[in-house]
Amino acid sequence: MTPSPLRPLLPSRSPLPPGSSAASRGRWISVLLLAALGAGTVRAARRLRAIPVLPVTAPMAGPGAAGVPRAAGWRLLTARGVEPDAATFLAACAHADREGLRVLDLLPGDLPAERALGLLRLVDPAGYRQDRLGEGRGAGFAVLVSESVLARAGVDPAGLCPTPAELLALTRRLKEYASDATGLVIAPALSCGPAAEADGATRAGELRAQGLPPGALAVAQLAGLALLAGAVVRQGRWGAAAAGLYWIQPYLALRLPGTPLHPGDLAAATAARPVRSLRAALRTAAATARTRGTPDAGGAGAANLRDAAGDSATRDGAARAAAYRADLAAGTDRFFEPRRPDCPWCGSRQLSVRVRVPDLLQGKPGRFTLERCGDCGHVFQNPRLSPEGLEFYYRDFYDGRGGEGAATVFGRLGAAYRGRAEMLRPHTGPASWLDVGTGHGHFCNAARAVWPDTRFDGLDMGEGVREAERRGWVETGHQGQFPEFAVKLAGQYEVVSMYHYLEHTRDPFAELDAAAAVLASGGYLTIELPDPRSRMAGLLGPAWLPWFQPQHQHLIPAANLRAALADRGFTVLAEEHGRAHQGNDFFGAVALTATRLAPDPDRPWADPATQGRRALAHAVRAAALPCFAAAAVLDGIRTAVVRRTDGGNAYRILARKDQA
Numbered sequence: 219m220t221p222s223p224l225r226p227l228l229p230s231r232s233p234l235p236p237g238s239s240a241a242s243r244g245r246w247i248s249v250l251l252l253a254a255l256g257a258g259t260v261r262a263a264r265r266l267r268a269i270p271v272l273p274v275t276a277p278m279a280g281p282g283a284a285g286v287p288r289a290a291g292w293r294l295l296t297a298r299g300v301e302p303d304a305a306t307f308l309a310a311c312a313h314a315d316r317e318g319l320r321v322l323d324l325l326p327g328d329l330p331a332e333r334a335l336g337l338l339r340l341v342d343p344a345g346y347r348q349d350r351l352g353e354g355r356g357a358g359f360a361v362l363v364s365e366s367v368l369a370r371a372g373v374d375p376a377g378l379c380p381t382p383a384e385l386l387a388l389t390r391r392l393k394e395y396a397s398d399a400t401g402l403v404i405a406p407a408l409s410c411g412p413a414a415e416a417d418g419a420t421r422a423g424e425l426r427a428q429g430l431p432p433g434a435l436a437v438a439q440l441a442g443l444a445l446l447a448g449a450v451v452r453q454g455r456w457g458a459a460a461a462g463l464y465w466i467q468p469y470l471a472l473r474l475p476g477t478p479l480h481p482g483d484l485a486a487a488t489a490a491r492p493v494r495s496l497r498a499a500l501r502t503a504a505a506t507a508r509t510r511g512t513p514d515a516g517g518a519g520a521a522n523l524r525d526a527a528g529d530s531a532t533r534d535g536a537a538r539a540a541a542y543r544a545d546l547a548a549g550t551d552r553f554f555e556p557r558r559p560d561c562p563w564c565g566s567r568q569l570s571v572r573v574r575v576p577d578l579l580q581g582k583p584g585r586f587t588l589e590r591c592g593d594c595g596h597v598f599q600n601p602r603l604s605p606e607g608l609e610f611y612y613r614d615f616y617d618g619r620g621g622e623g624a625a626t627v628f629g630r631l632g633a634a635y636r637g638r639a640e641m642l643r644p645h646t647g648p649a650s651w652l653d654v655g656t657g658h659g660h661f662c663n664a665a666r667a668v669w670p671d672t673r674f675d676g677l678d679m680g681e682g683v684r685e686a687e688r689r690g691w692v693e694t695g696h697q698g699q700f701p702e703f704a705v706k707l708a709g710q711y712e713v714v715s716m717y718h719y720l721e722h723t724r725d726p727f728a729e730l731d732a733a734a735a736v737l738a739s740g741g742y743l744t745i746e747l748p749d750p751r752s753r754m755a756g757l758l759g760p761a762w763l764p765w766f767q768p769q770h771q772h773l774i775p776a777a778n779l780r781a782a783l784a785d786r787g788f789t790v791l792a793e794e795h796g797r798a799h800q801g802n803d804f805f806g807a808v809a810l811t812a813t814r815l816a817p818d819p820d821r822p823w824a825d826p827a828t829q830g831r832r833a834l835a836h837a838v839r840a841a842a843l844p845c846f847a848a849a850a851v852l853d854g855i856r857t858a859v860v861r862r863t864d865g866g867n868a869y870r871i872l873a874r875k876d877q878a
Contacts, residue, residue: 248449248456255463262335262471268343269325270317271404271478272309293368293375296360297382299411300326306407310362313403319347320364320396323356323389327406327480330414331468331487332498333357334479338471340428347401350663351629353429354393354400358382359410367395370688383420387427394689397663406478414482418501425502429626436503437840443496465491507836538619539822545610546823550584553607557600561591563778568592569600572750575760575767578810580620581817581824582611586767590750597750597773602724611768616657616680619822628660635664637797638717638746641872645791646742648672648712654700654733655719659686675711677703701728704735711736717746717870721770727782734786737875743788746798746870748773754803754867763806764867776869788873799866801857804849812842 289311296302306324314322325337334357341355359382368375371392380388393400416424422432446464449457463470469488472481481487487494560567572590577583589600603611616624638661642648649672653662656676663686665674676683676692683695696703714733723729733743748764750773755762764770780790816838819827860866 245456247445248460251446251449251460252456252463255460255467258339259463259467259471262338262467263474265338265341265343266334266472266474266477266479269402269404270313271406272306272313272324274406274478291365292362293365294360294362295375295378295380295385295388297358297385298379300359300408301411302360302405302408306405307362310403310405314362314364314401317401318399319401320367320399321354321389321392321401322362323354323400323402324360324362324405324408325357325402325479326359326408326410327404327478328409328414328482329357329359329479330410331472331481331484332494333414334472334481335468341402343402347398348667349632350397350667351632351635351660352393353626353629354390355428356386356389356402357410358386358389358424359414360405360408361385361389361392363392364396367392370690371395381420381423382416383423383427386424390427390429397689397691398666404478410482418498418503418505419508421498421502422505429622432502433506433836434839434843436499436506437843439495439499440503443492443499446492461492467491535822538614542823546583550607553584553604553610554601555604558602561594561596562598562772563596563774564591564594566591566593572597573760573762573765575765576814577611577768578760578813579766579769580611580615581813581821583823584611584768588765588767588773594778595751595775596778599768599771602771603768607768614822615769617682625658628657631660632664634800635661636668638715638744638870639665639668641744641792641794641870642713642742643668645872645874646712648742650711651675651713651715652677652707652711652736653692653715653717654678654729655716655722656683656686656692656695658682659689659691659695661715661717662686663689663691701725701732704732707736709736709738711741712738713742713744715744717744718748718868720745720774721747721766721772724771726772726774730782730786734788734875739875739877741875742791742872743783743875744870744872745779746868747779749776749795749867749869751775752867753865758803758807761807761810762867763802763810764800776871779871783871783873787876789876790871790873792872793869794864794871795866795869796861796864798868798870799857799860800868801853803856803867804852805846808842808845808849812838 289308292311292314294302294307294310302324310322310324314320325334329337337355337357346352346355363375371394373388373392425432425435446457446461450461451457466488468481468484468491472479472484559569561569569589569591572588574585574587576585587600588597590597614620648669651662651665651669651672652675653659654677656662656678657680659674659676659682662674662676665672673693674691675694675696676686677696677698677700679698681697683692683697686692687695696707714737716729716733720726720729737743748766748770752762752764755764764773776793776795780793783790816831816835817824819831819835
């Protein structure tokens with residue numbers, strides 16, 4: 219039979235032999251996509267059912283006609299165009315009082331479908347309130363706040379008329395002042411109004427206001443849509459099933475029997491979801507590219523709110539850049555002390571270079587050397603930074619320009635914080651605890667879930683310890699150098715903790731002496747440090763995150779620390795390595811390498827950014843995404859292994875001060 223001339227033009231139903239490895243891999247990808255989408259749909263529906271619902275009552279006459287009435291101790295903050303009725307406000311106040319909440323985000327009954335799904339991806343309502351370090355999340359339309367929280371946060375609600383992006387940023391901030399008293403509720407009678415409409419720039423601003431990277435999320439969404447499209451074309455029914463589930467996911471997740479949430483756009487969001495998702499991702503990506511390096515709508519709104527709260531982190535960028543130019547005009551030599559010829563721990567002169575590395579944390583100019591003692595194994599920065607150098611290299615890392623990023627990282631360490639607190643369970647039930655190097659008090663806030671009756675105080679050099687006191691994360695915040703407080707605080711605490719603090723100090727021996735002084739007789743000292751003998755230090759070289767240059771001054775082997783504690787009258791009760799491991803070796807290596815290849819083009823200590831530098835940074839970040847994914851998998855495997863073998867990149871020690 220003569221072949222039909224049209225046959226080459228017809229698409230093949232199976233371009234790959236059914237038994238080929240490529241076809242098999244593609245089929246498994248489609249199955250995994252289907253499973254992931256199914257799990258996401260079930261999770262969203264389960265989370266939606268877990269959100270409480272305000273009772274629906276008839277609109278109130280009287281005060282409601284002229285606006286929402288005042289209730290003692292409460293203020294309802296709404297986005298522009300949102301007009302709540304009095305009944306909803308009073309029902310929300312009653313719900314918050316009954317549940318012991320201080321911040322309550324109200325989800326409008328007609329919340330758009332994609333906004334609802336986005337919120338349900340970020341928040342598990344069942345554990346939201348108990349997550350003391352979790353970021354504040356909401357819909358961005360209305361939030362009920364107690365006046366006491368507003369006062370502590372320094373927010374004046376008078377005349378406040380925020381956009382949804384600004385309200386989302388404010389919700390994040392307010393949860394910090396009500397870390398275990400923040401909740402969500404559906405308000406069926408509340409409507410989003412015109413505030414629900416969002417173009418690409420508005421959506422990018424709202425994502426930034428929540429601490430999320432709009433550009434990366436847009437790229438991820440486009441990649442997901444491309445993966446689905448490829449599955450449909452190549453894998454037939456399995457790919458079509460995955461795409462179909464994605465298509466109708468809004469209806470399956472949100473149209474639950476009896477749910478009070480009725481998105482006004484549910485039909486359109488379901489029918490045209492692929493097209494709307496593609497358009498939204500493209501617009502968000504374009505808006506992100508246009509505003510790269512400039513304040514976005516959401517970020518500017520958040521900054522205005524922070525300014526109202528008196529947050530010094532929102533300094534003018536031009537002034538910051540001018541200050542850095544003045545600091546660098548004379549070079550960086552003055553930031554270093556002379557190199558010392560001997561080990562600061564044991565005095566040996568048997569020194570060798572362990573690693574030389576630039577500033578991979580912020581990309582500031584300078585090069586740093588860590589040397590290792592051949593006799594005791596102590597690793598230390600040599601030459602070390604001068605006090606002026608420490609100020610320069612720490613600036614804009616934990617506060618100012620880098621404050622939000624640092625807070626995000628610390629806020630995700632809840633499990634590690636609880637593990638540290640749990641270490642004392644077999645030994646004591648402390649009434650008083652001083653956390654040295656507390657920063658903004660994240661550990662103390664998380665540890666309250668383990669020790670609710672303990673008084674937690676914090677000590678730190680930075681202003682963050684004052685903010686921790688305002689938030690209620692510590693009872694008393696001491697600002698300054700720890701040795702300076704040794705006499706004032708002598709014998710006052712049952713526990714002193716130094717978690718990833720000692721390696722930052724200039725004189726670890728003086729810090730240990732101060733700890734011995736402020737502890738009561740029989741008190742406990744707990745310390746966690748990077749382990750310089752970790753195998754990853756040699757494997758990853760300069761890209762090993764715990765080198766953390768230029769901030770880490772000393773990396774102390776466990777044996778050296780045990781000996782120093784014994785010299786000061788301590789008995790070591792427990793030592794943990796695997797449980798102290800921080801699962802970030804490979805992820806951190808990718809992050810440091812990406813920073814080395816393409817530092818932040820908008821860093822104020824460098825020359826003004828060019829389009830070429832911006833394009834390079836964007837390309838490196840995009841190329842690093844699969845590397846980050848692979849690194850996360852490797853870190854998960856390594857963490858599971860070291861927890862069983864008691865290895866890892868860190869260790870913690872618990873010691874008791876011997877009775878006098």
